[in-house]
Amino acid sequence: MKKIDRTKLTLGIAAPVLAIVAALVITSVIILATGKDPLHAYTVMVDFGSKSDSQVWIINKAVPYYLSALAVAIGFRMNLFNIGVDGQYRIAAFFAAVVGGALTLPGFLQIPLIIIVAMLVGSVWAGIAGILKTTRGVSEVITTIMLNSIAAAVIGYFLQEGRLAVKDGNLFHTPNLPASSHFFTIPTQPDPLDGFLVVAAIAGVAYWFVLGRTRFGFDLRTVGQSESAAQAGGVSVKRMVVTSMLLSGAAAGLIGMPTLLGVSYNYGTDFPVGIGFTGIAIALLGRNHPLGMAAGALLWGFLERTGTQLEFEDYEQEIVGVMQGVIVLCVVIAYEVVRRYGQRLQQRKVGEELAAQARKTDKAEVSA
Amino acid sequence: MHALVGENGAGKSTLMKILYGMQKPDEGTITIDGEQVSFASPADAIARGIGMVHQHFMLADNLTVLENIVLGAEKLHGIGAAARAAVVEVSDRYGLNVRPDVLVEDLGVADRQRVEILKVLYRGARTLILDEPTAVLVPQEVDALFDNLRELKAEGLTVLFISHKLGEVLSVADDITVIRRGTTVASVAPGETTPKQLAELMVGSELPSPETRESTVTDTPMLTVDALHLSATDPDGVVRAVLDGIGFTIHKGEVLGIAGVEGNGQAELVEAIMGMRDPDGGTITLDGADISHAPTRKRREDGIGYVPEDRHRHGLLLQAPLWENRILGHVTEKPNSRGRLLDLKAARTDTERIVAEYDVRTPGIEVTAASLSGGNQQKLIVGREMSHHPKLLIAAHPTRGVDVGAQAQIWDQIREARREGLAVLLISADLDELIGLSDTLRVMYRGRLVADADPATVTPEELGSAMTGAASGHLEHVEDGTETGGGAAE
Numbered sequence: 001m002k003k004i005d006r007t008k009l010t011l012g013i014a015a016p017v018l019a020i021v022a023a024l025v026i027t028s029v030i031i032l033a034t035g036k037d038p039l040h041a042y043t044v045m046v047d048f049g050s051k052s053d054s055q056v057w058i059i060n061k062a063v064p065y066y067l068s069a070l071a072v073a074i075g076f077r078m079n080l081f082n083i084g085v086d087g088q089y090r091i092a093a094f095f096a097a098v099v100g101g102a103l104t105l106p107g108f109l110q111i112p113l114i115i116i117v118a119m120l121v122g123s124v125w126a127g128i129a130g131i132l133k134t135t136r137g138v139s140e141v142i143t144t145i146m147l148n149s150i151a152a153a154v155i156g157y158f159l160q161e162g163r164l165a166v167k168d169g170n171l172f173h174t175p176n177l178p179a180s181s182h183f184f185t186i187p188t189q190p191d192p193l194d195g196f197l198v199v200a201a202i203a204g205v206a207y208w209f210v211l212g213r214t215r216f217g218f219d220l221r222t223v224g225q226s227e228s229a230a231q232a233g234g235v236s237v238k239r240m241v242v243t244s245m246l247l248s249g250a251a252a253g254l255i256g257m258p259t260l261l262g263v264s265y266n267y268g269t270d271f272p273v274g275i276g277f278t279g280i281a282i283a284l285l286g287r288n289h290p291l292g293m294a295a296g297a298l299l300w301g302f303l304e305r306t307g308t309q310l311e312f313e314d315y316e317q318e319i320v321g322v323m324q325g326v327i328v329l330c331v332v333i334a335y336e337v338v339r340r341y342g343q344r345l346q347q348r349k350v351g352e353e354l355a356a357q358a359r360k361t362d363k364a365e366v367s368a
Numbered sequence: 369m370h371a372l373v374g375e376n377g378a379g380k381s382t383l384m385k386i387l388y389g390m391q392k393p394d395e396g397t398i399t400i401d402g403e404q405v406s407f408a409s410p411a412d413a414i415a416r417g418i419g420m421v422h423q424h425f426m427l428a429d430n431l432t433v434l435e436n437i438v439l440g441a442e443k444l445h446g447i448g449a450a451a452r453a454a455v456v457e458v459s460d461r462y463g464l465n466v467r468p469d470v471l472v473e474d475l476g477v478a479d480r481q482r483v484e485i486l487k488v489l490y491r492g493a494r495t496l497i498l499d500e501p502t503a504v505l506v507p508q509e510v511d512a513l514f515d516n517l518r519e520l521k522a523e524g525l526t527v528l529f530i531s532h533k534l535g536e537v538l539s540v541a542d543d544i545t546v547i548r549r550g551t552t553v554a555s556v557a558p559g560e561t562t563p564k565q566l567a568e569l570m571v572g573s574e575l576p577s578p579e580t581r582e583s584t585v586t587d588t589p590m591l592t593v594d595a596l597h598l599s600a601t602d603p604d605g606v607v608r609a610v611l612d613g614i615g616f617t618i619h620k621g622e623v624l625g626i627a628g629v630e631g632n633g634q635a636e637l638v639e640a641i642m643g644m645r646d647p648d649g650g651t652i653t654l655d656g657a658d659i660s661h662a663p664t665r666k667r668r669e670d671g672i673g674y675v676p677e678d679r680h681r682h683g684l685l686l687q688a689p690l691w692e693n694r695i696l697g698h699v700t701e702k703p704n705s706r707g708r709l710l711d712l713k714a715a716r717t718d719t720e721r722i723v724a725e726y727d728v729r730t731p732g733i734e735v736t737a738a739s740l741s742g743g744n745q746q747k748l749i750v751g752r753e754m755s756h757h758p759k760l761l762i763a764a765h766p767t768r769g770v771d772v773g774a775q776a777q778i779w780d781q782i783r784e785a786r787r788e789g790l791a792v793l794l795i796s797a798d799l800d801e802l803i804g805l806s807d808t809l810r811v812m813y814r815g816r817l818v819a820d821a822d823p824a825t826v827t828p829e830e831l832g833s834a835m836t837g838a839a840s841g842h843l844e845h846v847e848d849g850t851e852t853g854g855g856a857a858e
Contacts, residue, residue, distance in 0.1 A: 008734075215699050215708050222696060225685045231644055232674065232682035233697035234665030347739040351382075353731040 007349075011342045019334035023327045030322055036315055044313050045306035053190050058301035060194045064255045064272075065297035067200055068279025070207050071251035073288040075140075077211060078244040079224040084129060084144025085252045086276025087151030092122035092249075093256025094155045094174070097267035098164050100260070101175035110181045111261065118260075119253035125151060126249025130242040140245070148276075159269065173268025183261035196258035203254065204290040220244055252276065281328050287335060300324065369517060369527045371541035373534065374548055374570055374771075380530050383547070384497055387528075388420045389413035400495070419488025423499040423769070425480050427472045434468035437487045444490070458489050463519050477630055478509040482516065489520075496520065498529040502536055503768060503797065506629050507832040514540045534563040546570055570772055584621035585807050590655055590791035591618045591641070591760050597649030598640055610636045612815045614650070618760070623782070623792040625806030625823065627799060627831050633815035634795045635677060638764050641793070642674055643667045655759055668697060673758030675749055675766045677795070679742075683749045686738040690730065691719040693737045694752055701756055718755065726751035727777060743774035750778050754785060761785065764795045779805060799828040813837050 028038035048054060068085055075082035082088075096118035103110060129143040158164040165172040185192035211217035222230040223240045231237050255275055256267075264271065282300055286293030307320030374380050385391040387398065389407030397404050400416055407413045410420070427436050438451045445451040452468055459466040464482045472480065481501060488496060498517075502510045517527050517540065531537050537544060538558045546554040546569045554569045598611040610633050618624045628634050639645040641652055643664035652660045659667055668674070674697070676682035684693050695704045695715050703714035719733045726747045730740055737745060746766070753761065763782065767775040782792060782805065796802045802809060803823045811819040811834040819834040821843040833839045 213710055213712070215705050215710060218692075218695060218699050218710055222685060222699075225687060226681070228681040229683065229685055229696060231664065232642065232676055233699070234643075234663065234668045236663060236665075343736065343738065346735055350731055350735055350739045 007342070007345060011338050011345075015335045015338040016331070018338065019327070019331040022334060023323070023330040026326050026330070027319075027323050030326075031315070031319065034316055034319075041310060041313070041315055041319070044309055045302075048309040049302050049306045054305050056188060056191045056193060058298060058305050059197065060258070061301035061304060062294075062297035063194055063196050063200045063258050064275050065278055065282055065300050066294055067203060067251060067254045067258075068275045069282035069286060069293040069297060070203055070279075070290075071248050071255065072276075072279045072283040073207070073286075073293060074244055074248040074251060076283055076288050077224045078220050078240065079227070080241065080244060080248070081141050082126060082129070082144050082245065082248045082252075083141055083280065084126060084147045084151075084276070085248070085255070085279050086274060087144070087148035088122045088125045088249045088252035089255035089276055090155060090271065090273065091125050091151040092118040092120075092253035093260050093271065094158070094267045095121045096253075096256070097174040097177070097260055098158075100177045100181050101266065104178045105180065107180040107182075110178070111183065114177070114181060114261065115254070115257055118257060119250040122251070122253025123246040123249035126245045126252065127242060130245030133245075134238040134241050140241075155267075159267070165268075168268070171268050171270060173264075173266040173270075175266065177261070177265045181261060182265065183258070185262065194258050194262050196262060199254065199257070203251065204294060207251075208290045255279070281324065284328055285331050287331075299327070369521050369529070369541050370543045370545065371537040372528060372530045372545050372547065373537055373566065374546060379547055379551075381499070384420070384499060384530065387413070387497060388418060414491050414493070417492060417494035419491060419493025419496050421481070421484045421488060421496065421498045421501060423501075423503065425484055427480060427483060429473035430471065432469050432471055433466055433475070433483050433486075436472055436483060437468075437490050441491050444492075455486065455490060459486055462486075462489065462516065462523065464516060478505055478512065481505070481513065485516065493525075495526040495528065498527065500530050500769070502531060502533055506797075506835050507799070507828055508836065510536065534566045537566070538563060567772055583807060584787050584789075586620045586622070586789065588620045589617045589653075590620050590622075591793065592653040593617075593641070593650070594653075595650040596637075596640060596647050596652065598636055598645060598647045600636070600645075610815050611640065611647070614815075614817055616810060616817065618791040618793060620759075620789040620791055621786055622807045623786055623794055623805050625794045625796065625802040625809045626812050626817075627796075627802050627809060627835055628812035629835050630797060632812050632835075634764070634812055636815075637812070638674075638677070638762055638793075638795065641667075641762060642672065665700065668756075669700060671757070671759035673753035673756065673761040675746075675753055675761065675763045677764035677768075679745055679749055684737045684745060687736055689736060690723070690728075690733040690740075690748060691716045693748065694719040694722060694733075696752075698752065698756055722748065722751035722755060726754075726781075743770040746770050747774055747777065750781055754781060758785075758790065760791045760793065762793045762795075765797060766794070767796075767798065767801060799831050803828065803831070811835055811840075811843075813840075819843055 031038040031041055049058070068089065071085045071088070072082055096114045099117045100110065100114040103113070105113065125147060126144070129140045129147060132138040132143050133140050159172050159174070161167045161172065165174055184195040186195055186197065211221060219230065219235045219240060222233060222235055223237055227237055230240070256271070259272060260267065278300060282293055282296040285296035285299070303320050303324055307317070310319060311317045372380055372383070382391065386393050389410045389412050392408075398406065400418075405416055407416070413420075428439065431439065434452055434455055437455050438445075438447050445454045455466070455468050458464075459468075464486050466479075466482055466486050472483065475483065485496070501513060505513060514536075517529075520527055529541075538561070541558055544556050544558060544561070544566070545552055546556070546566065548570060556566070556569075594615045596611055596614040597609060599607050600610045601607050614637060616624060626634055626637070636645060640647045643659070643662055643666075646661060650660070651658055654667070654670060654672065657670070659670065662670075674683075680686060683696075685696055691712075695710070698704055699710070703711060703718045705711055716733060722728065723730060723733060728740070728744050728747045728751065730744060737748070740748070746769075750766065761782070766778050766782070770778065779801075782790075782794075786792060794802065794805055803826060806823045809821040809823050809826065809831070810817045811821070811831060813819075813835065814837070818837070818840040819842070821831060821834075826843055830839070830843050834843055
């Protein structure tokens with residue numbers, strides 16, 4: 001038993017190490033191919049990334065990334081590919097901004113209200129895909145990606161003067177939230193940390209707890225591993241699909257909140273887009289594990305932060321995008337390779353131990 | 369023709385994988401035609417003239433027979449007229465009677481198997497490996513298969529086949545190798561041994577038998593199925609009845625066996641009773657409560673245990689550790705959960721208990737279900753289902769692909785529980801098992817229960833003819849060996 005545990009640990013460490021080494025090698029080759037010095041690039045990145053203002057920036061950036069990864073991971077654990085997190089968080093943030101901008105309540109009411117609206121809108125948007133899948137058999141990949149476009153169109157329609165938006169220079173945005181809706185910050189030097197970090201941490205713990213420790217989570221994972229076994233085991237697969245899409249959408253609803261409640265205080269044409277897709281990469285990177293995804297989100301923030309600095313040092317600006325892609329590929333491949341190796345190892349071990357047991361009983365029979 | 373027999377987990381499958389290049393040996397050599405070879409992949413093995421017919425057919429249902437055969441071997445004769453001519457030629461040479469233009473989905477099990485055999489012959493195989501080829505066939509089909517194999521032998525081919533059915537092995541093989549726990553324990557000639565001796569070599573101990581001695585049937589009905597009707601849409605969009613007018617009662621302490629060629633509605637019947645399919649007519653009553661449309665989880669909580677036909681699809685999470693598999697299907701019950709929360713500690717402890725009590729051979733409960741052998745996986749499933757003290761056990765092919773040792777244990781457990789008042793619905797392709805374990809026998813054909821028989825007197829051959837629709841009504845055993853339908857024989 002102990003032996004297997006030790007192998008498990010070694011394999012657990014082997015996968016990320018293998019991925020990092022492979023990613024570094026490949027990126028180095030690519031940088032070399034552009035005629036630049038890879039080692040210098042890494043030095044620049046580490047130096048710049050470890051500055052305290054960079055650290056704050058990275059953490060604040062990682063918060064929505066992490067939430068997005070969680071939303072995607074809920075689907076992944078269920079074997080559902082929710083590509084629509086992007087549309088879900090945008091439409092959620094938009095309507096949350098509209099509601100928040102229209103009301104002036106005390107903060108302890110207004111902030112939860114805005115967040116709840118966002119989560120509800122997010123789940124409704126994701127739920128459409130869930131219901132279409134269970135009633136009509138339409139793949140969630142298709143519906144969620146189309147719902148992204150529809151979400152963009154709906155926002156585009158309402159985000160005009162005279163509808164739900166006000167004009168501000170060249171930009172349109174929803175009316176500003178009252179000061180009572182500003183989320184708290186954690187005072188750090190030189191810039192404050194976004195208080196939503198706490199919410200992200202709570203969401204991560206909740207994700208871990210619900211999936212790993214509750215009956216519901218077990219059912220969800222069962223469906224993800226084998227729909228037929230889940231059905232035979234008494235899980236209503238259809239209901240589970242809808243429920244997990246609703247949950248995924250609710251988590252997606254949180255993604256826009258750090259920006260809305262902490263930075264922009266409105267939803268405008270310049271509201272960040274694409275975080276939903278980043279979330280897919282980070283969920284893959286973090287293997288759907290709450291801590292893995294946190295590391296992934298921070299790594300992503302680090303690469304984005306230090307990438308800008310690489311440009312000043314005369315590296316191609318696309319190099320960061322290349323690195324991100326290479327890392328995700330390396331991680332996915334490395335984990336799969338290690339997983340297969342581990343499984344073979346385990347099968348052999350089971351065989352060996354059984355053979356050893358058998359030899360022992362044979363001897364006992366002989367001596368008896 | 370060489371037969372390989374041995375318990376599950378004895379290493380037969382591993383040996384086959386090595387011979388077919390799917391796995392590499394640590395040491396030792398393989399010699400073909402006096403030449404030492406080593407295979408890196410199945411392609412190497414095929415190039416050396418080795419062909420494998422898997423237990424689970426590897427055919428694409430929506431392609432024709434010809435397309436299936438040519439698929440992956442397009443380089444040999446292309447995909448056009450030349451390929452067709454070659455297929456027909458091979459089929460005729462070995463008397464396989466394969467029709468090249470039929471869709472595979474329209475073929476029965478025996479025909480599919482012939483397609484598989486033709487597929488490897490088409491690729492130039494001189495050595496055929498068949499993995500439990502008779503497991504899915506009725507006796508008449510087995511005879512036909514053996515005729516085909518003899519034909520192959522006469523043409524100078526080598527056939528290596530794995531089987532659990534020792535009677536068959538003795539009747540058809542020229543040489544028999546018995547392996548146990550990864551090593552050869554005996555090489556025997558069929559003339560010099562009996563099924564009993566062979567089985568004892570396999571297990572290394574006494575031969576188990578499925579026979580049930582005293583009757584424990586009571587008058588209390590446990591499961592009553594009445595006029596059950598289920599329609600399904602087949603791939604062509606035609607709605608047809610897969611279950612029609614099914615009615616039977618299983619009492620406490622009774623084992624009801626259902627015989628039938630696979631695909632005649634047995635799987636659908638099980639799924640209707642389990643709540644995985646919603647019947648469109650009729651009622652299912654469990655212990656006095658109508659459960660015709662109750663959800664699966666409710667039925668499980670109410671005391672239905674389920675040993676599924678396809679354990680990989682319906683009974684296990686292969687990539688999950690054993691203790692998670694112990695929770696599967698019983699997540700709402702103790703000791704797996706308390707309220708809405710899982711009780712991981714209790715579940716782990718109970719898994720240890722099952723592993724010990726049901727003799728699941730594993731180094732621990734953290735290994736994945738996939739790393740256990742088939743027999744041990746099945747023991748885990750039986751242990752799990754029995755641990756919740758079911759009122760009704762649905763056992764679909766409970767000992768399929770399970771070694772003789774585990775088979776005996778599973779039979780014992782069913783008998784044991786039956787003594788304590790368990791009602792069992794037994795579905796099996798192994799007619800000896802059905803006859804040996806059941807108190808009552810019914811035969812299913814095309815979605816209907818067409819015949820019944822007394823397990824004390826009926827023979828496998830008699831059951832076999834009812835399974836193919838040749839006889840119906842009450843099967844009376846006649847001493848001269850021919851059977852008659854008590855009702856209307858066709």
